[in-house]
Amino acid sequence: MAAVAGLFALLVWRVVHQNRDTVARKVAHGKTVRAPALDLPRLDGRGRVSLASLRGKAVVVNFWASWCKPCKQEAPALERSWKKLSRQGVVVLGVDVNDVSGDARHFARKLGLTYPLVHAPSTTWDDWGLAGVPETFFVDRRGRLVDVHIAGPVLQGDNKAQFERGIRLALRS
């Protein structure tokens, strides 16, 4: 009886604590938080990329999926930014999430994307508190998230100014 009660309490605890204080929520409240440890396989199958391995660089973490139309619109702009800013210590990291990896590879090939692309399991969606894709975060040189979070295509409307601010803040640290 006690074991069942214990298991039930554990289940309740888990349900209450999941999705609380997600990264997106903390960033939205202007809190300085350490970026969750991403360590994911490259989409092309050639090894892995982790945020820890990119320490010392400003990282634009862009969540996307091949079924998302706005992602298709913003990808060429991200590619241009990557080519333009990589020499200044900026890395664009595309995180394909909630997607069939084969479709994502086709998407990347078709659009000629050269920035690092990784494939993430669905748990990453919840870990970062994503509401949809595309969503973009900025990680500074010390591995902390700056308080800029873009939901939607990065270079559309007001998001363009936010994108530039995010990169400036990430490089400043």
Added chain:
Amino acid sequence: MRLLAAALLALALAAPALASDAHPTLAEMEGQVMCPVCKTTLDQSNSAAAQRIKAFIVRRIRAGDTKSEIEDRLVDDFGPAILAQPPKRGFDLLAWLLPIGGLLAGAVAVGYAAWRWTKSREPEPALAAAGPLDPQLERRLDEELRRFDE
């Protein structure tokens, strides 16, 4: 004879399951695979992500994959939560253990209550079982009975 009947029954039940694993259909799999964005099964969702997963399943069925192979591919890409039925390991094991544990605990509680209830309703032991009467009391009883007969 009974053993043979049981074996035949097991075979009869196993055959459709094996056929379903070897030749899955989209309709069958739609109810067993989740849409990771909308958190419902695929048959309940028409989102872009769900459409893409349905298309993937159709491609794999045409390529001759078994149901288990398709599920494995989906788990590789999305993680175990893509399957509507939780895996029987790790924290997800709770989803299987809790109902079973609850049922067992309930059965034990009902059994104990029934045992207590029947015990409280057991008849008082017969007087004869209590041993011989006190001789003085027996003599008085005989006198009373004799007087009653008169």
